Amino acid sequence: MKKTTRCLLTAVMICIASSILFFSCGNKDASILAAIDSKKKDMKEMSGITASVDKGVVTLSGEYANADSKSMCEQSVKGIPGVKQVVDNCTVAPPPPPPSAPVVIAADDPLTKDVADAIKDYPGVSATVKDGEVTLNGDIKRASLQKLMMSLHTLKPKRINNQLTIK
Amino acid sequence: MALQDKYKELLDTAKTIGIANLQVREQDNVLYIDGEAPDGAAKDQLWNSYAKLDPDFRAGDVVMNVNVSPAVPGSKATVSTDSSNLNIRKGPGTDQPIVGKAAHNATVVLVSKTNDQWWLIRTDKGEEGYAYAQYLSPQS
Numbered sequence: 001m002k003k004t005t006r007c008l009l010t011a012v013m014i015c016i017a018s019s020i021l022f023f024s025c026g027n028k029d030a031s032i033l034a035a036i037d038s039k040k041k042d043m044k045e046m047s048g049i050t051a052s053v054d055k056g057v058v059t060l061s062g063e064y065a066n067a068d069s070k071s072m073c074e075q076s077v078k079g080i081p082g083v084k085q086v087v088d089n090c091t092v093a094p095p096p097p098p099p100s101a102p103v104v105i106a107a108d109d110p111l112t113k114d115v116a117d118a119i120k121d122y123p124g125v126s127a128t129v130k131d132g133e134v135t136l137n138g139d140i141k142r143a144s145l146q147k148l149m150m151s152l153h154t155l156k157p158k159r160i161n162n163q164l165t166i167k
Numbered sequence: 168m169a170l171q172d173k174y175k176e177l178l179d180t181a182k183t184i185g186i187a188n189l190q191v192r193e194q195d196n197v198l199y200i201d202g203e204a205p206d207g208a209a210k211d212q213l214w215n216s217y218a219k220l221d222p223d224f225r226a227g228d229v230v231m232n233v234n235v236s237p238a239v240p241g242s243k244a245t246v247s248t249d250s251s252n253l254n255i256r257k258g259p260g261t262d263q264p265i266v267g268k269a270a271h272n273a274t275v276v277l278v279s280k281t282n283d284q285w286w287l288i289r290t291d292k293g294e295e296g297y298a299y300a301q302y303l304s305p306q307s
Contacts, residue, residue: 100190103199114284117261117299149224150214151301153231154283159197162224 028082029053035080043076045069049090051077056084064092105132106156118151125164132158139165170198170228173220177229180216184209186233200231207235207304234283235305244288244303246273253303255296259285267294277305 032053040046046069049062058077064070070092077086106114112129119125125138125148134157140148145166152160170193171178178200181189186202186209193199204210210233217231218224246253246269253271256263259281269275269290278287278295286303289295 100192101201103192103194113260113262117284118301120261145224146214146218147301150210151284154234156232157230158195159227159230160224161227166223 028056032056032058032080032082036077039076039080043073045072046076049073056082057087058083058085059087059089061089062091064090066095067092104156105158108132111155111157114155115152115157118155119148122148129157133161134159135161136164139167142166168193170196174198174217174229177213177216177220177231180213181233184212186213187236196228198229200229200233202233203236204233205236210235242277243274243306244277244286245306246271246275246298246302247304248302253298255288255290255294255298257296259297263297266296267292269294269298274306275303277303 030053033051036046036051036053036058040049045064049060049064051061052059058080060073060077064073070088070090073090074086074088077083108129108131111132111134115127115129115134119127119136122140122144125136125140127137128135134152134155136152145164149160149162171191178191181191181200181202185205187205189200189202191198191200204213213231213233217229221229248271250271252268254265255267255269257266267290269288273290275288275290275298278289280286280300281297284300285297286300287295288298288303
């Protein structure tokens, strides 16, 4: 009888001890999570990141805006008391493409001169330039058309109106 | 984006042949394509692709300002006129006086690339001046 009581007592004590351990762990995880949540409010680098905590191991997932945000967030989470390890499964967003350069349109004066140079060797072709638009008139051999176009396109016109008669 | 769809094949060609600094913008119903072709053959390939989509170049909805990468000064070029001699001028422009001529198929030295249209060259005879870039094929 005495033996049974002692056994029971031991079992109860183990129960209590393990539950204390369990709850304390759970409490710690919960407080880590709360600390991360409050950091998320302060740090815009952490927006879009979700965290889970298991026995002091923080797992992060989501996407950072850039590599700096990644190291900042990792350091910040590591600094929270009770955090044993940070597993960062986040990706870093690719850098945005460089902004495209604006279209450059040549002014009429240099464009008129350049167009005159370009059509010089094509007898029968005439051109007018107005507001960056080049209008071609006259006639041209089919074999020469692409060659003429290739040089006109590099003069930075706004557009090329081809009214040539192709022979 | 409609023009980018219409000329998708052309834009794909530009990417495939490795046009450097490729810029594609649509503005006022014109598709502006800028960039640098690695060599003359690549530029021709690009233009052939364009000619396939608009054989008579009538649509007027593309301005393709693609030049061949600037040649290294001191490199050589072949005079690629149809048959005639190439005029060498005092300055960049057909209004400039002619200071010499380079023979068809002759090799000249590229001194500098003044702009996309006019290059400063030197002939075997030592004549130096500006020639129309379209008639010069850089030798690699």
